[in-house]
Amino acid sequence: VQSGKQVADTNRISYVGFDLSIKSPDQMAELFADLPEAIENTSKIAQRCQVEIPMGTSILPDFPVPAGTTAKSELRRQCIEGVKTRFFFDYKKQQDWKESEILPSPSNDLTEEMTMRVAKRMEYELSIIEKMGFESYFLITADFINWARKQNIAIGPGRGSAAGSLVGFLTGITDIDPLHYNLIFERFLNPERISMPDIDTDIMDARRDEVIDYVRIKYGADHVAQIITFGTMLARNAIRDIGRVLGFAYQECDYLAKLIPFGSTLKEALESVNDLKDSYNANERNKKLLDLAQRVEGVARHTSVHALLKMDFLGLANLNIIQRALEIIEAIHEQKIEIRNMATDDPEAYKLLSRAETTGVFQLESAGMKRYLRELKPTEFEDIISMVALYRPGPMDSIPTFIDSKHGRQIITYLHPILEPILEKTYGVIVTQDQVLQIARDFAGFTYGEADVLRKAVGKKIKKLLDEQREKFIDGAVKNKKIDRSTAQKVWDFIEPFARYGFNRAHAACYAMIAYQTAFLKAHYPVEFMAALLTSDLNNLDRIGIEITECQGMGVEVLPPDVNKSFVDFGVVKKDVEMNGRSSLQCTCQQDSHIYFGLAAIKNVGADVSKKILKNRKEFGEFANFTDFLVRLGSDVVNKKVLENLAKSGALDSLIERQQVLANIDKILDFTQAVSKQKNTDQSGLFGEITTETPDYVLTLDKVSEADSKTRLAWEKELLGIYLSDHPMKYLETLIPADAEALNKITTDRDGQPVRTAGVIARSRTIMTKNNQPMAFVTIEDQSSEIELIVFPRVFEQYSDFWQEGRAILVDGTISSKDNRSGGTMSEAKILANKVWELHENPQEKIPGFDPKANRRRNFNGNKNNVEMTSRVISTEDDNTRPLIIHLPEGSSKQILIDMKAIFEKCPGDSPVILKIWQNGQEQTIATKTKVTVNGIISHQLRDLIGKENIEL
Incomplete structure (x- = not known):
């Protein structure tokens, strides 16, 4: 398992023939019969090794504080400064702050009640921290976190139960206000059950080591260690x-x-x-x-x-994405965004979440989560917290109830009125363990400390502990709250599963904050965000393919790699920069910038070569031609593998045709070797003087025919992870029957319906069934989407030669969206394949009743009435004067018209908008004065608003 090998691999590591057992004393004496003193010395060394480790005592490190102060007074000072910073922004200089008190009266920023809540909570937490002796722990944690932020190292808003601490918020350890989000301090430090503190810190993983080094340098290598787990x-x-x-x-x-x-x-x-x-x-x-x-x-x-016990320094790639996006935004727009202090009420962010455009959005990008987001249509931050908490084994079963209750489709009921204020914000559903603690306190008279003991007991599933807590809960409700025993029993049965599987609200709030931040950036700065996201997956072609497809749906243009334009990473360039006539599959004009494919993301090119190309370009300008490229970089950079992959990927298209590089590769390599040798010879003269003359180098290549489109696209798929400059399905339109549907039309609500579709095989996995027969899971893609085919043994055997990646096929099958194990609906539809044909000019088997020669012009989306349009098809059409026809569904609300108008205003252009509205049983046509640019953005948003079937171009 560790070596990544298979049992059948003859070259794997094996311990057969080795005796690695622990020897007995007699065996050791026999083995060292010729060196008896070795046995004796070993015993003497063991006897001299004498150390006593005090047990049962926690030894915490000390934080260096200024002379005349203590850790206690320093923590209080930092908290008071934090109150000024966090809550009283306009009164930093005007208020008289003393070390021993908060404000005696409220400021204009807070009500008197809130001021007292802050003061009371801070004093309470400080008293618990002092009692437990954890002041230095907080100071050490706050110190390295605040140092990291000053170095522009992204730190997460918090993690785990520590976000429930106001002291943590005031000292900068967390960015989540526990009073605003109603987070419980006792989930972090329980005064009734003293245990070591545990503050985990999310750090951008690209710079995590810098923070560890800071701590090691500050406290000394002999005081800082990393431990194994x-x-x-x-x-x-x-x-x-x-x-x-x-x-x-x-x-x-x-x-x-x-x-x-x-x-x-x-x-x-x-x-x-x-x-x-x-x-x-x-x-x-x-x-x-x-x-x-x-x-x-x-x-x-x-x-x-x-990191050292109780201080986990955890790398989080999403913080890299946020930090990189902020840097790009600042560089492109000269705008600095304070991501830590932003409000959580941005409408565009919630619209993006409601459309489930969440690829790259932290915690919210799985297929199942996207389906639930579309149904939920979140409108507030509490909705994000709830989805983060619910989308996991156990609580997930409550998601449909949560969604239906939010939208009024299910009546919200409470087992007892005490539960209503606790569960009101989550529509009667228990979402987090904190609600269980609140119920235990308010319903059964527990303290928060006792409630946390209950939570841990339920989580351990030890029957004796569970029975004890159950009786304590029911008796407490009966005795303290005068509740009848039957109701108390029902409430226990209601909360017990959630106490076991429920999520920590503080942790959910922290992760919801990162989710919101990424959604905000994606909604308002899509180009910059997607460039940062793509860069984070630089070495993962599968993810890059998914993310570029997302870009195309958003109207964000990703241009093919170019040694004269691309950066090492995925870089953003304003559109007024010269493009040399290059374009990608999806070209829109709605963003003022576009992304160039990163050179380091090309398979087998790597960061080192990419950095050298970029460094040379910065020093000497763009490469004038292919010979200039070879001469300037030399044989140390330009080897056979790098040249082939740069050419195949299209990165050299601005200098030379791809096939010409591949056909002349040996001649090119000989040339680079000769140039490098000549350079070394010419660098110094007979007496060591440096020469400055640059000789003229001439490279003569054999002429060859250009690579055809199919070959070029296959190379792109192999090296870039996606068909970037075009798509092979474009060249097969006349071979596809008109009744074949685009893949994005095949949805989960059509379970059991027959379907015909076509696509290129992207991936294929073969397995053996229980009866030892082969079957396959085959993913096909077209210009609109991708879908998985389930190929059972009979069909697999009948078409056994078909399941190769890159092969284009037509499929007849049945849509399947039922999850046989859970009985529910799968997050994405699949197709049970029944019949398969190869899409080829001369296929082995003809498609019944179909004549390719008569199929001169085909609606690629497979819609006989030509009312379907998708972002890909619209964007590849270059006619922006045709009318955009909207069939407004009967009974449409005024809000739909308002939302539609907002979409149109974002995409001005030359295509007139025509509305078709049903009135008095007849469809009326209204020619509006609005004109738009029909592209990926407008089609995507209209499709979400009124449905694909109501749009016609």
Whole structure:
């Protein structure tokens, strides 16, 4: 597992033939018979090693404070400064602040009640911290976090229960106001059960080491250490790891792993899950996998290193994205955004979330989450907190109720009136563990400290502890609140599952804040945000392909790589910069900037070569021609692999045709070697004087025909992860029957319906069924989207030669959106393939009733009435004078017209807008004075507003 090899690999590491057992004293004496003094000296050394480690005492580090002060007084001073900064922005100099008090009276910024809440909470927390002796811990944490921020190192708004501390907020450790978000301090430090503090810090992972180095330098290497932690192998991971070692396909392992219930062991699952039991008994292959997985389950899978105990320095890539986006925004727009202090009420951010355009948005980009966001249509920050908390095993079952209750489709009821103020903001649904604690306090008379003990007891699932807490809860409700026992029992049954699986509200609020920040940046600065996102996935072509597809849907143009224009990373360039006539598949004019594909993201080019190309370009200007490129960079940079991949990817298109490089590669390499040799010879004369003459180098290449479109696109897919300059389906339109639908039309609400569609195979995975027959999961893509085909054994065998990546196929099948395991709806539709044809000028099997020669012009979206349009199709059409026809659905509200007008205003152009409205049973046509530019942005937003079927171009 550790080496990443398979059992069948003869070159893997093996311990066969090695005796690595621990020897007995007699065996050691026999082995060292010729060196008896070695045994004796070993014993003497062991006896001299005498150390006593005091047990039961926590030794915390001290924070260096100014002379005449203590850690206690310094923490109080920082908190008072924090109150001025966080709550009284206009009164920093005007108020008389004293070390021993907050404000005796409120400022104009806060009500008197709020001022007292701040003062009371701060004094309470400081008293608990003092009692536990944790002042230095807070000071040390605040020090390295505030230092990092001064160095422009992005730090997360908080993490875990520590965000429930007002002291943490005041000292800059967190950016979440626990009073505003109603976060419970006792979830962090429980005065009734003293335990070590635990503040985890999210740091942009690109600069995490700098923060660790700062702490090491400040406190000394002998006072700072990193410790090892062991990750144990849980049931699902055990199946996936052992399956990979045995050579199983990923899909096979994934299927078996997902049969195991959350938190269950393999043994428990084999006894309770019939499908898993059937798979185990189906064949020896599965039996071996599951038997071996049981043997490694629970053992240490891997080691990792994290910061000193109770101070976790955790790298978070999303903070890199935010920081990079802010830097690009400042460079392009000369605008500095204070992301930490922004309000959480931006309408455009919530519109983006409601449209589920959340690729790259922290915590909200999975397919399932996108489906729920479309249904929820979040309108406030509390909605984001709730989705972050609910979208995980256990609480996820409550999401449909939460959504229906928000939109009034389900009546909200409470088991008792005491629960209403606690659950009102979450529509009667328990979303976080903090609500359980509040119910325990307000309903059963617990203190917050006692309620936290209840939470931990439920989480451990120890029957004795659970029974004790249950009786205490019911008795408390009856005795303290005069509630009847039956109601108390119902409330316990209601809260008990959430106490076990519920999420920490403080942690959910922190992650919701990062989600909101990324959504805000994506909504208002789409080009800059997407460039930062693409850069974060520089070495992951699969993610780059997904993210560029997202760019195309947003109207953000990503230009192909170019050695004369591109940067090392994905860079943003204003559109008034010369483009040399180059364009991408999706070209819109709605953004004032576009993105150039990063040179380092080209497969097998790498950052080192890219940096050298960029450095040379900055020093000497753009490359005049291909010879200039070779001469200036030399053979040390331009090797065979780099040249081939730069050419195939299109990065040299502004200098030379791709095929000409590949056909002359040996001649080019000989030339670069000769140039480098000549340069070294000419650098000094006979007596060592430096020469400044630059000789004229001449490269003569054989002429060859250009690479055809199919070949060029295949190279792009291989090296860039996406068809960037064009799409192969464009060249197959006349081969596709008119009744074939675009992939983006195939949705989950059409479960069980027959469908015909076409696409290029992007990925294909073959697995073996229980009956040891091959089947496949094949992902196809067209210009609008991608979808997975499920190819069962009969169809797989019938078309066994078809499942190669890059092959274009036509498919007849049945739409499937039912999740057979859960009984619910899957987040994305799939197709059960029944019949398959190859899309080829001379296919092996003709499509019945279809004549390609008669299919001269085809509506690519597969809509017979020609009323469907998508961002891709519109953007590739270069006719911006055709009318945009909107079929306004019957019963449409005034708000739809207002929203539609706002969309039109963003996209002025030359295409007239025509409305078709149903009145008195007839469709009336209204020619408006509005004219728009029909492109990816407008089609995407109109599709979300009124539906694809109501748009016609």
